[in-house]
Amino acid sequence: xxxxxxxxxxxxxxxxxxxxxxxxxxxxxxxxxxxxxxxxxxxxxxxxxxxxxxxxxxxxxxxxxxxxxxxxxxxxxxxxxxxxxxxxxxxxxxxxxxxxxxxxxxxxxxxxxxxxxxxxxxxxxxxxxxxxxxxxxxxxxxxxxxxxxxxxxxxxxxxxxxxxxxxxxxxxxxxxxxxxxxxxxxxxxxxxxxxxxxxxxxxxxxxxxxxxxxxxxxxxxxxxxxxxxxxxx
Amino acid sequence: xxxxxxxxxxxxxxxxxxxxxxxxxxxxxxxxxxxxxxxxxxxxxxxxxxxxxxxxxxxxxxxxxxxxxxxxxxxxxxxxxxxxxxxxxxxxxxxxxxxxxxxxxxxxxxxxxxxxxxxxxxxxxxxxxxxxxxxxxxxxxxxxxxxxxxxxxxxxxxxxxxxxxxxxxxxxxxxxxxxxxxxxxxxxxxxxxxxxxxxxxxxxxxxxxxxxxxxxxxxxxxxxxxxxxxxxxxxxxxxxxxxxxxxxxxxxxxxxxxxxxxxxxxxxxxxxxxxxxxxxxxxxxxxxxxxxxxxxxxxxxxxxxxxxxxxxxxxxxxxxxxxxxxxxxxxxxxxxxxxxxxxxxxxxxxxxxxxxxxxxxxxxxxxxxxxxxxxxxxxxxxxxxxxxxxxxxxxxxxxxxxxxxxxxxxxxxxxxxxxxxxxxxxxxxxxxxxxxxxxxxxxxxxxxxxxxxxxxxxxxxxxxxxxxxxxxxxxxxxxxxxxxxxxxxxxxxxxxxxxxxxxxxxxxxxxxxxxxxxxxxxxxxxxxxxxxxxxxxxxxxxxxxxxxxxxxxxxxxxxxxxxxxxxxxxxxxxxxxxxxxxxxxxxxxxxxxxxxxxxxxxxxxxxxx
Ligand SMILES: Nc1ncnc2c1ncn2[C@@H]1O[C@H](COP(=O)(O)OP(=O)(O)O)[C@@H](O)[C@H]1O
Ligand SMILES: [Mg+2]
Numbered sequence: 001x002x003x004x005x006x007x008x009x010x011x012x013x014x015x016x017x018x019x020x021x022x023x024x025x026x027x028x029x030x031x032x033x034x035x036x037x038x039x040x041x042x043x044x045x046x047x048x049x050x051x052x053x054x055x056x057x058x059x060x061x062x063x064x065x066x067x068x069x070x071x072x073x074x075x076x077x078x079x080x081x082x083x084x085x086x087x088x089x090x091x092x093x094x095x096x097x098x099x100x101x102x103x104x105x106x107x108x109x110x111x112x113x114x115x116x117x118x119x120x121x122x123x124x125x126x127x128x129x130x131x132x133x134x135x136x137x138x139x140x141x142x143x144x145x146x147x148x149x150x151x152x153x154x155x156x157x158x159x160x161x162x163x164x165x166x167x168x169x170x171x172x173x174x175x176x177x178x179x180x181x182x183x184x185x186x187x188x189x190x191x192x193x194x195x196x197x198x199x200x201x202x203x204x205x206x207x208x209x210x211x212x213x214x215x216x217x218x219x220x221x222x223x224x225x226x227x228x229x230x231x232x233x
Numbered sequence: 234x235x236x237x238x239x240x241x242x243x244x245x246x247x248x249x250x251x252x253x254x255x256x257x258x259x260x261x262x263x264x265x266x267x268x269x270x271x272x273x274x275x276x277x278x279x280x281x282x283x284x285x286x287x288x289x290x291x292x293x294x295x296x297x298x299x300x301x302x303x304x305x306x307x308x309x310x311x312x313x314x315x316x317x318x319x320x321x322x323x324x325x326x327x328x329x330x331x332x333x334x335x336x337x338x339x340x341x342x343x344x345x346x347x348x349x350x351x352x353x354x355x356x357x358x359x360x361x362x363x364x365x366x367x368x369x370x371x372x373x374x375x376x377x378x379x380x381x382x383x384x385x386x387x388x389x390x391x392x393x394x395x396x397x398x399x400x401x402x403x404x405x406x407x408x409x410x411x412x413x414x415x416x417x418x419x420x421x422x423x424x425x426x427x428x429x430x431x432x433x434x435x436x437x438x439x440x441x442x443x444x445x446x447x448x449x450x451x452x453x454x455x456x457x458x459x460x461x462x463x464x465x466x467x468x469x470x471x472x473x474x475x476x477x478x479x480x481x482x483x484x485x486x487x488x489x490x491x492x493x494x495x496x497x498x499x500x501x502x503x504x505x506x507x508x509x510x511x512x513x514x515x516x517x518x519x520x521x522x523x524x525x526x527x528x529x530x531x532x533x534x535x536x537x538x539x540x541x542x543x544x545x546x547x548x549x550x551x552x553x554x555x556x557x558x559x560x561x562x563x564x565x566x567x568x569x570x571x572x573x574x575x576x577x578x579x580x581x582x583x584x585x586x587x588x589x590x591x592x593x594x595x596x597x598x599x600x601x602x603x604x605x606x607x608x609x610x611x612x613x614x615x616x617x618x619x620x621x622x623x624x625x626x627x628x629x630x631x632x633x634x635x636x637x638x639x640x641x642x643x644x645x646x647x648x649x650x651x652x653x654x655x656x657x658x659x660x661x662x663x664x665x666x667x668x669x670x671x672x673x674x675x676x677x678x679x680x681x682x683x684x685x686x687x688x689x690x691x692x693x694x695x696x697x698x699x700x701x702x703x704x705x706x707x708x709x710x711x712x713x714x715x716x717x718x719x720x721x722x723x724x725x726x727x728x729x730x731x732x733x734x735x736x737x738x739x740x741x742x743x744x745x746x747x748x749x750x751x752x753x754x755x756x757x758x759x760x761x762x763x764x765x766x767x768x769x770x771x772x773x774x775x776x777x778x779x780x781x782x783x784x785x786x787x788x789x790x791x792x793x794x795x796x797x798x799x800x801x802x803x804x805x806x807x808x809x810x811x812x813x814x815x816x817x818x819x820x821x822x823x824x825x826x827x828x829x830x831x832x833x834x835x836x837x838x839x840x841x842x
Contacts, residue, residue, distance in 0.1 A: 048417050074419035086414040088407045098400060099407045100418045150419050 001026040001154050001185045002047075002078075007056035007066075009046045016042045018209045020056070024154070029176065029186040031200035031217070033193065035232050039209040040189035041083050044156045047187075048080040049073045061153065077105060079152030083159050083189075085143040089132035093123055096131055096142055100149035108151055108183070116145040119178060137168035144175065154185035161195045173198045193231055197221060205230045235370040240489045242369070246378040248485025249385030250444050254458055255465035255477040256392060257436035263409040263472035264429045267320060267331045268642055271338035273459030275434045279308045279441025280450040281346055284355045287445065292360030305439040312434020316427050322822045324426075328641065329591050333778050334821040336771055339455055340814030347452060348808070356449035363446050377446050384443065388436070389478050396474075405429055409472065456767060460653065464507045467646045470520020479518055501657045504650040508635075511647050515639050542786075553692060557685030565684050569691050569756050571796040573749050576695040578776035578788035579702050580745035586782040587706050588738035589718030590637070591645040594652025595773045598743040600765030601625045602750030604659060607672035607760035614678050618694070618751045625747020626740050633739035637732055649767070656765040671761035675754050691752055698745055703785040705741065714738050779820060 002024040009017040017039050024030045032040050045051040047058060049070040058066040065073045074080065088096050097113060104110035117124035120141040126134065134142065140160055147155060157176070161169045176199040179186060190196040196203065196217065203220045205213040213226045220226060258272045283304040290296040315338065323334050366373040396402035408415045408425055416422050441454065465484055469476030484503050491502040510518065556568055581595045602621035609617045636647050659666045666672065681687045705711055716724040717731040724731050754760050763769065772795070780791025798816065802809035 050413060050417060070413075070416040071419050071421050074417055080417045082414070082417070086411055088410045088414075090410060091403065091407055095403050095407075098403050099415060099420070101400075102419045146418065 001028075001061060002187070003057075003059040004047070005057045005059075007043070007046060007058065008054045009042055009051050010054055011042075011051075016209050017046060017053070020206070020209075020211060022204050022211065022214065024185055024187055026153075026185055027180070027183055028202065029180050029188060029200045031188045031190050031196040031203045032206060033190055033196060033203050033220075033231060034206040034212075035191065035230070038206045040206065041158055042209075043206070044080065044082075044158050044187070044189060047073075047156060048078060050080075074150060074152075075102065077151075077153040079147040079150055079155040081143050081147050081155065081157050081160065083162065085136075085139045087131035087134070087139045087142055087146075089130065091131055092128050093131070093134075093142055094127050096146050097149050100146035102150040105151040105153060108153065110151055111148045116148060119148075119175065120145055137164050137171075140164065140168070140172070141175075148179075148184075152184070154187065155179070156187050156189075158189045159191065160188070161190070161192060169195060191232070193220070193227065235372050236493075238370055239372045239374060240493055241486060242374055242382065243378065244486035244489030245385075245482065246381040246485075247489060248482045249381045249383075250440050251461055251465050251485050252385045252478055252481035253388060253436050253440035253443065254462045255469070255481055256388065256474060257433035257440075258462050259466045259469070259472055259474060259477045260392075260405075260436070261430055261433035262466070264405055264412075265320065265324060265426050266328075267324065267335070268328070269320075269433070270332050270335035270459060271315070271342065271455075272335075272433070272437050272462060273455035273457070274339050274342035275308055275312055275437035276441040276444075276458045277346060277450075277452070277454035278311060278342065279304055279438030280445055280454055281350050281355070281441075282307050282438065283442030283445050284350075284357060284450045287357060287442075292358070292362075294362050297360075297363075301439065301442045304442040305435040308438020308441070309431040309435030312437075313427055313431040315434070316430035319818060319822070320430065321423065321426070326821065329585070329774070329778060329782075330821050333775065334818050336775075337814040337817030337821065339459075340810040340817070342814075343452060343455065344808050344811035344814070348811075350450070352452065354449040354451040357445040359446060381443065385478065385481070388439075389474065392474060401425075401428070460649070460767070461503065463646055463649070464503050466517075467643060468507050468510045468517055470517030471642060472521070473517070473519040476517055476519030501654050501661075504653045504657075507650050508647060508654075511639065511643060512635050515643060517643075550696075553696075554689075557688055562684055565688055566756070567796070567800055569684075569688050570753075571793055572688075572691045572695040573753050573756065574772075574776060574792040574796050575789050576698045576749040576752075577746055577773055578780070578792040579699040579785060580742045580749065581773045582777050582782060582785060582788040583702055583706065583738055583745070584742040585777060586784075586787070587711055587715045587718065588735060588742070590735060590739065591641065592742075592770070593645040593649035593767075593774070594655075594770050595648070595742075595746060596765045596767075596769035597648070597652035597655045598625045598629055598746035599750035599753070599769065599773075600652075600655055600659065600760075600762075601628055601743075602747030603754040603760045603764050604666065604672070604750075605747070606751040606754040607675055608665070610672075610675070614681060614755065618748065618755075621751025621754075622744045622748040625750070626744030629743020629747075630736065630740040633736045633743070637735040637739055649770070652765055652767070652770055656762055659762040659765055666762075669762065671759050673759045675758050675760070677755050677758075681755070687756065691756065694748065694752060698748060699785065699789065702741070702745060706785065710734075710737065775817065779817075 004023070005021045007017055007020040008015070020043060022030070032043060034040050042051060046053045049065070049068055053066055056066060057064060060073070060076055060078055063076055065076055065078070088099065091099070094113065097116065122138055123141055123145060126138070131139070131142070144157070144160065160172050164172065173195065176186060176188065188196065188200060200217050203215065203217050204211055205220070205226065207230050212230050213220070254272065254276050258269060261267065261269050261272070283301060286304055287297065287300045290300045319334060319338065323331050326334070363377055365376040367376055367379060396406060404415065404420055404425055408422065412422055465480045466477055468484065469478070469480035484506060487502055487506060495502070557565060560568070577599055580598070581592060584590045584592055602625045605621040605624045606617045609620065612620070632651055636644060639647060660668055662668070677687060681690060713724070713729050714734045714737065717729055717734040721731045750764065753764070776791035776795045777788050778791070779795055780787030780789065798813070802812055806812060
């Protein structure tokens, strides 16, 4: 689904991502693990085009998307849910969803408001509520729902469990599993191995902008040295 | 009673026209974050295009409406072309450069309009229905004005429907809030921006065409309209449509009664309202706090000049000192004015660069200095010049007390308002300022009558003043002022009194500008209200921005380049506005960091340090 090769990104002169290469297979959930500041968000932003990668190739379903504008990448089928959620504060829930709406994609059952409210039952009753009047967890749900309205084949989730109550984190895990069952490919960024282990198939660990470890989640759970070295658990 | 009602109706119909233009401005600002100086020019184009279309149509109400709508569409298309060719290229440039680029468009449109339609005012031949009136409480009220009263609310309603009931409107509102996220969701921002700009331009054109029956198409519409629209938008709160609507009613009605009660102070009134509103509510009636413009790009402290540049400066200084020996009198007077411009521009640089406070009315301080000298007839020059500095400095300090806590666009608008008030006092206070005729017969003492001697005096004062400003900027006070600009929060945290520092920069800038104005009075032997005009404030802005705001060499280079360019253009072509405007636009697109900044970059690229 997604093949990243030799990706390098900078903020000004700071070399943040250094030669990242990894693949995400269609239908899988891959988690990008790493400490705070490791470069997870920067990787996500480089994929969606909000940060322009300096070098490297990014192929999404055999289309080269590196260096393209974000709206083209999004239309090519990559959805992005930012870490800060970025809900449009003075738009209602329904309007936020409308902004995300794009044409249906062949081979995928199109997302509608009704289907999304089924997936996120909290959102339905607050259809007309303003974005700024929602709790953190509700905003996170809405942010994902909004991105799904674009009918992406693959979705980037940047730390969706961050700062949420255990109950909502539980819901979030169910959501990701449900998305996988819908056939959506997921690239998840996380610091929390426990959460990642519940939903992901494989893991790529990054440390200071480089890939430090990769393999199956099960293998990572077994590898105590790697866990101690790269993750702050 | 009936007078009050009629005046109220007049005010409301004026408010409708104000609202149309202001609505376009505010919608464009909301999405693109560009303060479009050329919005008044679009309105003017609307008036002229409307004149051409309406004079070719039968004179009855239905055709009038059709013609006006056609005009709005045509202006919308022009706006679209403007956005696609120019504005699109400056969205990432700093705020003031965007203003500058759109001001370049203002200049170009002036010449193009004059070239197509001529310099004469073009009144619209009024069909019989346009002359009709209705009896209201014994008075006769024009039926057209009555119809106009309804247009404002009608347009507000239509815009409201457009923004809340259509997908396009939802996308626009989302982009106003977070355009990056909108694009990450697959929305092509370029289309959105272009269409928003076209809508704003169409509203401006509509306003221009609807104004035709009351005032003919003329070449002054652009600047009059843009100042009024700025006031309305700022009073209402940038980006707020309803705010603009309320503000236009407030100002329209106030102006209508102002004419009746205080005909001497009409010019001042609107600006006073704006000043009062901004002091009470720094973001306007319904506006939200603006994100700070300077978040991403913290200017690097400028490196010391390379040796070669110092040598070049020495050579230039030598040429400057010896000038009276080898130049003709005319060139010497141009050079004298250029020197005064350097100090004027340098003073604005202190405010804008290190102070981080953009000003649209810097000519106010220049004018205060100039009028101080002009009013002190008989005072010897060594007394009058320091007084020019002192008076301008004191007034700047007093005014600064109220405004230094404002930010960005609002501060720029309030300085503009202040300059307009000073201008209005000079223009309307005929009894002591001579009004439009100015103050004449300012005499230099015997030793300074000689052009060469006066040139040397100017050279000494202006270069001395500029170097002193530079000295202050690189002393601890200057560093503290920059710290306050870059992060008020952090500066406060280490104990710097940010507002007092900004006030210091503001006062310093006002005093230095006052000194340059005083010198100018002596150079010309007279003082006129034009010294305080918007045009003169923009001259200063152009000099600083052309040169680059990041170092004191910027205003020096900018002042020389601008004075030279201006002088050459004036002599070379009658279409000087077109050429100047096009030059500004090209320079802004090509060198967003100014001439001095660009040459510095080139220099460091050629010779890596
Ligand atoms: N906008 C930015 N400008 C400069 N540096 C940044 C910016 N955003 C993040 N960084 C730096 O890039 C590195 C990676 O950050 P990020 O990708 O956000 O990490 P993570 O998401 O893994 O916590 C960090 O060192 C961070 O300080
Ligand atoms: Mg992150």
